Amino acid sequence: MNKKSHEVFVWPLCTRIIHWIIASSFFFAFFTSFYHHLFRWHLAFGLIFGIVLLFRLIWGFVGPNYATFKTFKLSLRELQDYFAQKVHNRWRKIHAGHNAASSWFTLIVLGLGSWIVLTGLLLQGTQEASGILSCLNEHYFHLSSTFFVFHEVLSYLLFVWAIIHIVGVLIEQFYHKTQMLFAMITGYKKADGNDASVSMVRHLFAYAVIGLSIVTLYIVAHSSETFLTKSRFEKRDFKAENRTFYEKCTLCHKTYPPFMLPHASWIRLMDGLNNHFGEQITENNITKEEHINIKEYLLSQSAETSTHKVAFKTLDSLGDMRPISMSKVPYWREAHKNIEKSTFKSLPIKDASNCFVCHPDFEYGILDNTRIHIPR
Numbered sequence: 169m170n171k172k173s174h175e176v177f178v179w180p181l182c183t184r185i186i187h188w189i190i191a192s193s194f195f196f197a198f199f200t201s202f203y204h205h206l207f208r209w210h211l212a213f214g215l216i217f218g219i220v221l222l223f224r225l226i227w228g229f230v231g232p233n234y235a236t237f238k239t240f241k242l243s244l245r246e247l248q249d250y251f252a253q254k255v256h257n258r259w260r261k262i263h264a265g266h267n268a269a270s271s272w273f274t275l276i277v278l279g280l281g282s283w284i285v286l287t288g289l290l291l292q293g294t295q296e297a298s299g300i301l302s303c304l305n306e307h308y309f310h311l312s313s314t315f316f317v318f319h320e321v322l323s324y325l326l327f328v329w330a331i332i333h334i335v336g337v338l339i340e341q342f343y344h345k346t347q348m349l350f351a352m353i354t355g356y357k358k359a360d361g362n363d364a365s366v367s368m369v370r371h372l373f374a375y376a377v378i379g380l381s382i383v384t385l386y387i388v389a390h391s392s393e394t395f396l397t398k399s400r401f402e403k404r405d406f407k408a409e410n411r412t413f414y415e416k417c418t419l420c421h422k423t424y425p426p427f428m429l430p431h432a433s434w435i436r437l438m439d440g441l442n443n444h445f446g447e448q449i450t451e452n453n454i455t456k457e458e459h460i461n462i463k464e465y466l467l468s469q470s471a472e473t474s475t476h477k478v479a480f481k482t483l484d485s486l487g488d489m490r491p492i493s494m495s496k497v498p499y500w501r502e503a504h505k506n507i508e509k510s511t512f513k514s515l516p517i518k519d520a521s522n523c524f525v526c527h528p529d530f531e532y533g534i535l536d537n538t539r540i541h542i543p544r
């Protein structure tokens with residue numbers, strides 16, 4: 169080690185790696201949240217962020233000297249002194265451990281971060297009906313929009329908070345010239361204090377967490393389903409559920425799952441079969457009994473009876489409207505607003521109603537937003 173006399177070894181390699189996992193998992197989760205096709209990566213980074221935050225929380229109690237919460241400087245006085253010194257004395261000496269600002273910074277990251285991860289898991293469970301809390305979808309799906317607001321607002325707050333941290337480090341680096349930027353890379357801080365030492369057991373614990381993060385990235389981002397991503401909804405066999413519906417309604421297109429439209433839409437659609445999107449479906453095609461049978465089945469399975477995301481989001485967005493086509497549903501329009509009109513008209517798709525090409529297994533009632541793809 170090329171230790172200089174005025175330097176202290178503050179951060180062992182495992183701590184530095186975990187610091188960078190905390191930072192990068194948050195930023196990756198933040199940016200992947202804007203892209204639907206990166207949803208799996210969003211989940212993976214969010215889970216990793218949760219794992220390393222939990223580690224940091226435990227480390228705060230059992231970690232080595234400079235990491236523990238009991239060394240944190242949390243009084244208002246210490247915070248005021250810290251900023252007063254920063255302003256008045258450019259060449260002040262710094263202490264090796266956490267200063268008042270970084271103590272508060274760390275606690276707020278832990279607080280905000282834990283809530284972001286928790287609301288994320290709740291959102292995945294209630295809204296997507298997948299992951300470790302997927303069982304919550306059945307009874308608490310209506311809370312998903314509340315979880316979403318918390319998840320989003322807290323994430324933006326933490327993003328701003330992280331930027332403030334970066335600006336603070338840059339000020340240390342370029343104005344106070346304390347080489348702070350490199351401290352989290354080399355482990356050495358230009359400061360007063362004793363070198364940190366980390367026991368074998370703590371090393372093992374830290375490296376186990378790093379290993380767990382890598383494994384999580386692999387199993388979540390990888391396409392096969394595990395308990396971390398599995399949906400509570402299985403493929404449905406509509407033929408077994410209602411043979412007449414299946415046989416009569418899949419002559420011209422694949423099965424539209426009954427839960428995608430509300431009760432009143434199915435009544436409108438079934439009562440208007442003589443002009444069904446330009447097709448005339450008469451008693452010769454569907455007899456009176458078959459008509460009653462299909463209608464009853466559709467009404468018993470409509471959006472009102474379902475906890476699928478597409479069902480409750482469609483209902484929420486519709487107000488008094490009762491369209492018979494998804495492309496008239498405001499939620500559907502919002503979800504597809506970035507797709508060019510010409511894409512829907514392109515050869516393999518032909519029409520916006522052809523959900524099945526971009527949403528594989530939709531005809532089995534599956535709308536898995538980790539598998540959306542636009543054929544080219």
Ligand code: HEC
Pocket residue numbers: 416417418419420421424437444445447448449462492493494495519520521522
């Ligand atoms: C004679 C052919 C034919 C039959 C039979 C038929 N449909 Fe359709 N259906 C169409 C056409 C054409 C469209 C317009 C979209 C398209 O081109 O796929 C359509 C569209 C729909 C849509 C709107 C999809 C969207 O855009 O959201 C629904 C829902 C639907 N059909 C339900 C049914 C049901 C329920 C039955 C059985 C009672 C049925 N269809 C039988 C031809 C048919």
Ligand code: HEC
Pocket residue numbers: 203204205428477478494495500503504506507511512517519520521522523524525526527535537540541542
């Ligand atoms: C051209 C391909 C394409 C077609 C056709 C299409 N979709 Fe989509 N759909 C997408 C894409 C891409 C997204 C993700 C958009 C985004 O970036 O948010 C999406 C998003 C959605 C979402 C929101 C998913 C979520 O979890 O937030 C729903 C619901 C949906 N589609 C339903 C349908 C239905 C029902 C149909 C048929 C009436 C349909 N889509 C037709 C490509 C398509």
